[in-house]
Each structure stands twice: as C-alpha cells, then as structure tokens.
Amino acid sequence: MEVLQNKIREKVLSDSKWRQLQQDSNKSLEVDSTIGDSPRVDQLSTNFMAEEADSLRATYIRRLTSVLIQHVPAFWRLALSVFSGKFAKAASGNVVSDFDVNAKPTANKNDEKGGEVKYTNHTLDEVGSMVQATISAFDTKVQSTFRDFEECNILCPYMSDTIKEIAKACQTLEGKDSSPTAVKMLRTLHFEMTKLYILRLCSWMRATTKEISKDETWVTLSTLERNKSQYAISCLPLEFRDITVSAMDRIDTMILNLMSETAKSYDISQPLQEINESVRLAFLNSFLDFAGYLERFGGELTENRPNKENNYVSNGYINGTRETFVNTDGDLHKKLLVVLSNIGYCKAELSEELYSKYRHIWSPVRNNEERSSDMRDLRTSFSALEEKVLDQYTFAKSNLIRSAAQSYLLDSGIYWGAAPMVKGIRDATLDLLHILVAVHAEVYSGARPLLEKTMKILVEGLVDIFLSVFHENKTKDIRLLDANGFCQLMLELEYFETVLHTYFSPEAQQAMKSLQENLLEKACESVAEAMENPGHQRRPTRGSEDTASDDRQPSVSPDDLLVLAQQCSSDLLQGELERTRLNIACFMESTLQPTAAPAGPKPAAHSSYQAQHAPVQTSSPSFRRQQTGTSSPVVSRRRR
Numbered sequence: 001m002e003v004l005q006n007k008i009r010e011k012v013l014s015d016s017k018w019r020q021l022q023q024d025s026n027k028s029l030e031v032d033s034t035i036g037d038s039p040r041v042d043q044l045s046t047n048f049m050a051e052e053a054d055s056l057r058a059t060y061i062r063r064l065t066s067v068l069i070q071h072v073p074a075f076w077r078l079a080l081s082v083f084s085g086k087f088a089k090a091a092s093g094n095v096v097s098d099f100d101v102n103a104k105p106t107a108n109k110n111d112e113k114g115g116e117v118k119y120t121n122h123t124l125d126e127v128g129s130m131v132q133a134t135i136s137a138f139d140t141k142v143q144s145t146f147r148d149f150e151e152c153n154i155l156c157p158y159m160s161d162t163i164k165e166i167a168k169a170c171q172t173l174e175g176k177d178s179s180p181t182a183v184k185m186l187r188t189l190h191f192e193m194t195k196l197y198i199l200r201l202c203s204w205m206r207a208t209t210k211e212i213s214k215d216e217t218w219v220t221l222s223t224l225e226r227n228k229s230q231y232a233i234s235c236l237p238l239e240f241r242d243i244t245v246s247a248m249d250r251i252d253t254m255i256l257n258l259m260s261e262t263a264k265s266y267d268i269s270q271p272l273q274e275i276n277e278s279v280r281l282a283f284l285n286s287f288l289d290f291a292g293y294l295e296r297f298g299g300e301l302t303e304n305r306p307n308k309e310n311n312y313v314s315n316g317y318i319n320g321t322r323e324t325f326v327n328t329d330g331d332l333h334k335k336l337l338v339v340l341s342n343i344g345y346c347k348a349e350l351s352e353e354l355y356s357k358y359r360h361i362w363s364p365v366r367n368n369e370e371r372s373s374d375m376r377d378l379r380t381s382f383s384a385l386e387e388k389v390l391d392q393y394t395f396a397k398s399n400l401i402r403s404a405a406q407s408y409l410l411d412s413g414i415y416w417g418a419a420p421m422v423k424g425i426r427d428a429t430l431d432l433l434h435i436l437v438a439v440h441a442e443v444y445s446g447a448r449p450l451l452e453k454t455m456k457i458l459v460e461g462l463v464d465i466f467l468s469v470f471h472e473n474k475t476k477d478i479r480l481l482d483a484n485g486f487c488q489l490m491l492e493l494e495y496f497e498t499v500l501h502t503y504f505s506p507e508a509q510q511a512m513k514s515l516q517e518n519l520l521e522k523a524c525e526s527v528a529e530a531m532e533n534p535g536h537q538r539r540p541t542r543g544s545e546d547t548a549s550d551d552r553q554p555s556v557s558p559d560d561l562l563v564l565a566q567q568c569s570s571d572l573l574q575g576e577l578e579r580t581r582l583n584i585a586c587f588m589e590s591t592l593q594p595t596a597a598p599a600g601p602k603p604a605a606h607s608s609y610q611a612q613h614a615p616v617q618t619s620s621p622s623f624r625r626q627q628t629g630t631s632s633p634v635v636s637r638r639r640r
Contacts, residue, residue: 011049050150057145058158065165068138069172072131076178079127128179135185142166146193154204155246159197163254166190167261187261191268194258195275198251202282205247209286212239213293218335220446230448231345234338240290241350244283248358251279255361280362280374287351287378291343291385298339298389301332336393337446343389344447347382351375390450394457397439398465401458404432405465410477414488417480417526422487422568425576429492430583433499436462440586452503459500460508466493467515474522482530483564486523490516490565491572498577499584524558 142162149159170186213236220232258272355375412428414420439458443451470478481489497504497512504512581588 007052051153051156054149054153054156054158057148058162061142061145061162062165064138064141065169068134068169072134072178072182073173076127076131079124083124128181131179131182132185135182139185139189142189142193146196151200151204151207154200155250159200160250160254163190163193163197163257166193167257170261190261191258191271194254195271198254198275199278201247201251202279205243205282206286206289208243209240209290210293212236212243213290213296216297216338218338220338220341226345229345229349231341231349232338232446233341233345237342237345237350240346241354244286244354248279248283248354248361252358252361255279276362283354283358284374284378287346288381290346291381294339294343294346295385295388298336298392301335301339302392333393333396334442334446336389336396337442340386340389340393340450341447343382343386344450347379347386348449351378351382386450390454390457394454394461397435397458398461400435401432401462402465402469404435405462406469408432409466409469410473414485416478416485416489417482419482419485419488421484422491422572424572425492425495425580426488429495430580432462433496433583436500437583437586444586455500455503456505456508459503460505460511462496463508463511463515467511467518470515470518470522474518478522480526480529481519481522482526483523483561486519486561487565487568489519491568491576494569494573495576498573499587502587520558520561523561527561 146159146162149162153159166186167190170183170190173183173186216236217234220234221238223229226233226238255272255275258268352375355378359374408428408431412426414426436455436458440451440455443454447454493512493516577584
C-alpha cells in the first residue's frame, strides 16, 4: 500500500505538470483544451488508481487468510497433542510399536506423566483464547480493509474473492483443526462480509440507475436490439436492465453460497430473512426510482416546450416555410413518445421479466398474495406515470389538431351562411385527417400497445374541439348556417365518423351527437332568419343559381334538413371513401367495405333536439312517420 501511495503521488504530480504544459502552450493560441477533456481524464485516472488500490487490498486479505490457514490449524493440532500426551512421546523419542506398548505399560505411564509435567504450562482454554485472539485480529483487519473497497469496482472480483477466501478459511478450520468458538467467529465474519457486500450491491444498483438516467440519447433501438418488443424504446431501459441483472445475479450467488456454507454451523434463517427483505425492497425501489427519472424527462420536455400553439402544421411545413416538423414540435412529440415507450416497456415487459427471475430470493418469506401485491404496486406506479405522460403527449398533439380544426371550420374559404352546393368533402377535411394519420403512424411504430388508447383520446378531443370552436364562433364566423353549409358539415362529420369509427368511444359519440344537434339548431335558426328577412340574406356569388323573383321561400323544418343531409350522404359518402382510400387506409380494415361502420344505429340528432325546443316552423304532420322510416344519415350509420 505504501508503494501504491507513492505511485499515486507521482502520477498526480505528473498529470499536474502535463496539464500545466498544455495550458501554457495553448495560451498563445487562446485555446483552452482542458475544457471537456480534463474531467474525463481525471475520472479515468481516479478509477485506475482505485482499481489498483482494491487489487492490493484483496491481495492483503488473501495473504492474511493464507497465514491463518497455514498456522492456526497446525498450532491447534500441536496444542491438542500436548494435552493428549502425544507431543511428549514424539519429543522424547518414545514412539513405539503396538507390541512395545503392550509389553511395557508401566514405563509408558511414567513417560506420559513426565510429559504432562513438562509440556502443560497452559490449559486448553487458554490456548483456545489465544486462537480466538488471533481470529479476532484477523476479523478486525479484514473488516477494516473490506470497507475500504471502492464502490466503483463493486463488479470486479475483489470483494467476492475476499468472501471466498474467508469461506475457504472456515472450511479449513472446521472439525478438529481449531476450536469451535474460533470457527463460529469465522462463520460470523463470513456472514457479515457477505451481508455487507449484498447491501453495497443494492446501494450501487440504485446509485448507478440514477447516474445513467441523467442523460437520454432519444435514439430508438432497432427491432432486434429490443428483442422484437412492440415498444420502440431507447437504450436507457436496457442499460437499467443490465445494471439490475448484474447486481441481482451477484446477490443471488452470494445468498446461495451463504445458505450452503454458513447454515452448516448455525441457524441463519432470521438474519437471512432480513437480507432477503432488504434485497426485495432495493429491487422494487430501483424500479420506482427509474420510473421517477422517466417522469422527470417528461416533465422537462413539457416545461421546455416552445410556445408554438398558433403554428399550423401541414405536410411537414410550418407557416409556409421549409422548416421541418421534426425540428420543432415534432421533435418534442417524438421525445415524449420515447418516454412513453420506455414506461410501457418497463410496465408490460421488464418488470415482469426481472421479478419472475429473482423472486425466488425472497419468496420463501412471502406468500403468493404478497408476491402478487409487489407486481400490482409496480404496475400501478407505471400505469399512473403512463397516464401522465400520455396526457402530455396527447395535449401536445391536440394543439396541432385545434389549429387544423379552426382552419377547417373558419379559414376554408366558405361563408357558411351562403355555402355552395355540396360536391364532396373538402381538402380541409383531409388536411385535418392527415394529422391523425401522422399520429397513428407515429404511435404504431413507437408504442403500438398504446395506439388504440391514444387515438381514442385524440378522436374524442377532436370532437370536443369542434364543439368548442363552434361555441366560440357561433355569434361570429358561424353566425349563419344555411342548408348547403349544414349538409356539407354533416357529410364531413359522417365521413370522420366512418373513417375513425374504431376509435370512437361512447364519450366521443355523445359529443358528436351534441355537435350535430347544435349544427341542426343553428341551421334552423339561420333558415328562419333568412325567411323573416329575405332582403338581408347574402346570396352566393354565382347568380345563376338564384333568381331575383325568389323573395319568398318555402318553410324548412328540421326534418327537411335531415332529409337533405341524408340525401347528400347517400349520393356522395361512399364515393368519397373510395376516392380517399389511400389517405385513410391505416384506419380502415384490409378492404374498404360498407360494413366497416359500427353496427347498431345511434339516436337521431333531431330526437333530443325536438324534446327541448319547439320547431322553428310549423312541423309537417308527417314528421314522426318520416323519421320512423328514414333515420338521419349523420348520426346513424346508413344500412348498407
């Protein structure tokens, strides 16, 4: 150790001189080369010196153990020989044959008496105390040296080899080669060193998990690298897995050795149970720590999110520039998806795999219900974190959807109070749908098990955004909604419902129904206002579709508007689905069949509307019969 200390001092001086030379040579160039490199060099130098020191410590303990193994058994056998009289015989040269022993019993007795008088100045207990004092000194030096081992070298063989040396000494001194008390002292030392090593492994496992979680590369692994997992994880969960496996494998080996060696001498069930419980808690807390670090990544991404809520993203360009989506909000969304994938992987695969692999360590002291509660607690923690990060991800996507929805309703170049004839769905409809297509592709490739849940949240959010934008602008941009505008929106809403039917939750269906009722109410009000003030009605620019003599218009009931909407749907919807089949292929089944729509009719939009509002115009007497025979094409799937 003294030689090592001298080497360390020489190396520190050499490194200091070299660093000073670098600084002096770079002053003229105004370059500070030590920035970035110096800490790394210092760390490597420190690790090297720590490994050298640990190597010497292990050698020191090995030599102490060799001295113990070589001298204590011989000393104890000598003491036993002295007290049994055999040493006296050997020392006086009276080692005789059996015939001589039988022939001269009296002489032998006299020799034995003489030997006892000559060689028994100490009692056997006093000799045992000497051996115990030697073992105690060995214990003190080993414990002191063992605690000096550096944690950075915990995976190196120094500590485990030391424990093997102590176990070897225990085996050598067992039986008649030492006093029982001395053997028990060695067994106790072996147990304490093993326990200390296991606890240090537990501490290292959590500390190293914290260290690797300081940075994230955000680079997803290939399918083979992640063992065909459906979660496109980064390397972080696999690094965490390697750390856990490295520590737990060594702990498992240590406990097995402890049970096979120490249990021979005395009962260790109670102390071993405490070790097992400590290992279990360290294992579970390591997972919870890792979950906390993943949560921190998600929080940091959300906090650092640039304020770009008003940027409309279309076809990968922002505000008409060629700045890619990946370099702005898209980069944030992909990072959130990486965090989400890592969480899902830990919850669904990694925690179950590792818990099943190592639960035998603590399973003898826990029943099946307690073991199940461990996994249930882990899944609950990761599920709560998954919900939180998924909310952050869907919230970020909802901002894009809201911008596109506002453009779809307000900035598409249509005046809803005098809309043109319905000829099909508009390009704005596909622009809005393309955002959901992009999300579908992103989640499908990154976190496939969360695809359905994510899409349901976003589809429900889309309908809620429609409602929100409508209510915000029903006295402004959507103050008027004529029959053509109503039919246009109803056709497009049914198009959305048909394409996204797989992800329409009951809440989304209820919100869609509410939106349709609001549109119907607004259309009825607008038509009534147009008939009351025909001179103030704004007409389309194409005058060929209007005549100056059409000042009086017939009464239009909600029933009539729904019939018009159904007619548009019957004429146009199927053709639009066929025309855009490539755009919507990810949402549909293998072939676009009319039966792709969900079975079971939904309530007509007008049903609840009529229950709460009196008709704007006098309803046709045949309204109820008509509704019975023909359901709304917008809120009920067409029977195909």
